[in-house]
Amino acid sequence: MKLPTLDLFVIAAYGVGVFLFGCWFARRSSNTSGFMTAGGGAPGWAIGLSIFGTYLSSNTFLLYPGKAYGGDWNAFAFTLAIPVAALLATVYFIPFYRAGRSISAYEHLEEKFGLWARTYGVACYLLVQLARVGAVMFGMSLVLSTLTGWPQHYVIIAAGVLVTVYTAIGGIEAVIWTDVVQAVVLLAGALVLFGLLLGGMPEGPGQTLQIAREANKTSLGSLDLDLVRSTFWVPLLYGLVENLRNFGIDQGYVQRYHAARSAQAAQRSLWLGVSLYVPTCALFFAIGTASFAYYQTHPQMLADVQQQVAERRSAAGGEAVDPASLSDSEVADSVLPHFIVHGLPAGATGLLIAAICAAAMSSIDTSLNSTATVVLIDIYQRMLRPGCGERESMAVLYGATAVVGALGVAIALLLMRAESVLDAYWALSGVFAxxxxxxxxxxxxxxxxxxxxxxxxxxxxxxxxxxxxxxxxxxxxxxxxxxxxxxxxxxxxxxxxxxxxxxxxxxxxxxxxxxxxxxx
Structure with missing residues (x-):
């Protein structure tokens, strides 16, 4: 399809604006301290918004609503574990890292257990981040391709180049400040989307809750102590462990702790990010529930989505697929993109697409910057060139950022065959970490x-x-x-x-x- 000129202008203006804004910090990131920790001078509120923006990847924007549409709120139990992990991070992890001199999350493993432990930690981190970058790039490309008709692999490549360049030029300051902008854009887009879904119900917003209750779309899952099925306890336990890993040993968070002006500022920034993310995540699940109710009351739009999905599956598998046979879960990831195209006024579609891009970029740039830092400190300086100078170190940071960006693009292209990106990412994270x-x-x-x-x-x-x-x-x-x-x-x-x-x-x-x- 061809978007209206106004929407294309909004998307282009946002992309160019973020790119130039990220490049603005080139001078401040011309040395290793600026590139990796912003010289320890970033304000805590900006770091908190950056943490919030990093959590809100395009997968959150698209796939959490898809989970709610195709099933229920079971995956939201993952988010409920975040405050517990944040409390432990505030009490134990942040003071521990701020008391140390190294910004590497994995040097401490070597000090405790030896080089093998550091190597193991670094390998796990690199693999997890590559999986994350690929999954997020794919999630963004899926909706942009659906919305614009642009080939999905072109979207992946273009997005990868854009984010990689401004992250390499601007360092972690570019990451933090672009995340601030992107968090605001994303939240604004989500609120607009939710309001339009509720406002489009034939009998008013209350009809959304009625339909959701009748279809059991707001359940958090069974409370049975069953870890074989996805009961309430499975995503809750997974969320506790995953978020402890994020806050406790994820290089991206450790760098943010060091970028803050003090340990107290780092602690406040973490709680700011968490306090924003939990209700915002609930908003995305509510968007999924609202989109289910909306499409139940607009059967022709639902039939259009089913037809599009059936055509894509037929083209991929070589066999005809009956649109009416598709389940809610099979069309879930395509409903929201369809609504953004057909249910929004001109200009608002461009805003929503910009918000999706914002969500993706705020996640990818963090992974690129932190992974480059790990490559320099834990691999190059520790194992290859311990005495390398500033200029050589910066060359490694630039090169590592470019390589990781390219590998993330390659993984995103491979994930084009995955049935569920969120499930694929969670599975890969479990294997690697x-x-x-x-x-x-x-x-x-x-x-x-x-x-x-x-x-x-x-x-x-x-x-x-x-x-x-x-x-x-x-x-x-x-x-x-x-x-x-x-x-x-x-x-x-x-x-x-x-x-x-x-x-x-x-x-x-x-x-x-x-x-x-x-x-x-």
Whole structure:
């Protein structure tokens, strides 16, 4: 389809504006301190909005409403765990990092357990961030392609180049301040969208709640203690572990802690981001519920969406698909883009598309900047060139940003075949980061656990995570399959590393009573 000229102008103006705004910080990011931590002078409120913007990726904008449309609010339980993780971060993690001199989240693992632990942490982080960048780029390209008719792979490539360039030029200050702008744009777009959905109901906004209740669209899931199905407890436990990993050992957050002017400012910024994100996430689920009710009362629009999805699936699979046979979950990710095109006035469509772009860019730029920092500090300076100078270090930061951006584009192109981007990202995160939080918690809260016990625990954790993930990768006999829900992989991996470390250390101590740490 062809968007109206006004909408195209809004999209183009926003993209150019963000790009130029990010490049404005080039001078402040011309050295490693400015590139990685903004010289420790960023205001806490800006960092808080940046944290909020980073959480609000385009996947949140598009796929959380899709979850609510196709099912219910079960995935919102993930968000309910965020305040608990933020409390632990405020009490333990932020003071710990601010007291240290290094901005690397993984140098502390080496100090506690040795170089192998740091290497393991770095590898897990890099893999998770690559998966994140790819998933977010794909989510953005899906809606832009649907809305504009532009080829999806062109959208992925163009977005990847744009974000990579301004992130490399502007460093973390560009990340923080563009995130501030993008958070405001995204929230404004979401509020406009929700208001138009409610206002378009034939019998008024109250009809939305009535239809949602009748279809059981507002449930958080079963309260049964069942970890095989996606009950309330599965996303809640996954959310607790994932957000502890984010706040406790994610390089992007650690850099923000150091970018703040003080530990207290860092703590306030984290709570600002969390206090904004939780209700905003609820807003996105409400948008999904409202879009379900809206399309139930506008059957011709629903038929149009079903026809579009059926045509895409027929083209991809080579076999005809009956539009009427498609379930709610099969059309869920396409409903909101359809409404943005056909249910909004001229100009508002451009605003919503700009908001989706904002959500994606605020997530991607953080991953690019933090990953480049890890490559410089934890790989290049630690293992290859410990004495490298400022100019060489900046060259590595620029090069790493470009490479990670290119790899993210490649992963996004591969994810074009995934059925659910959110599920794909969660599954990949579980595989790559299944045990790293457990190792970090051993170092923080079980200081008597030494190198050898931690190494054994990490090895067992890797094997357990591989076993948990095997059914997603290869055919596994039913008797050998991991029995729990796929989102429990990270929870199981974390608990395995932590508990095995606690159990093995007394055995090693008993077998080797000699004072000092046993060899790993």
């Amino acid at each position: 299944g045990g790293i939080l457990g190792l970090f918690l051993l170092g923080q809260f079980a200081r008597w656990v030494k190198n050898a016990a931690a190494a054994i625990a990490a090895a067992v954790g890797v094997l357990v995570v591989l076993w948990c993930s095997a059914p997603q990768l290869i055919e596994v006999p039913a008797a050998w399959r991991y029995p729990l829900h796929v989102h429990m992989t990270m929870v199981v991996g974390t608990l395995t590393v932590f508990l095995v470390g606690l159990a093995v250390q007394p055995l090693i101590t008993a077998a080797n009573p000699t004072p000092g740490e046993p060899p790993a």
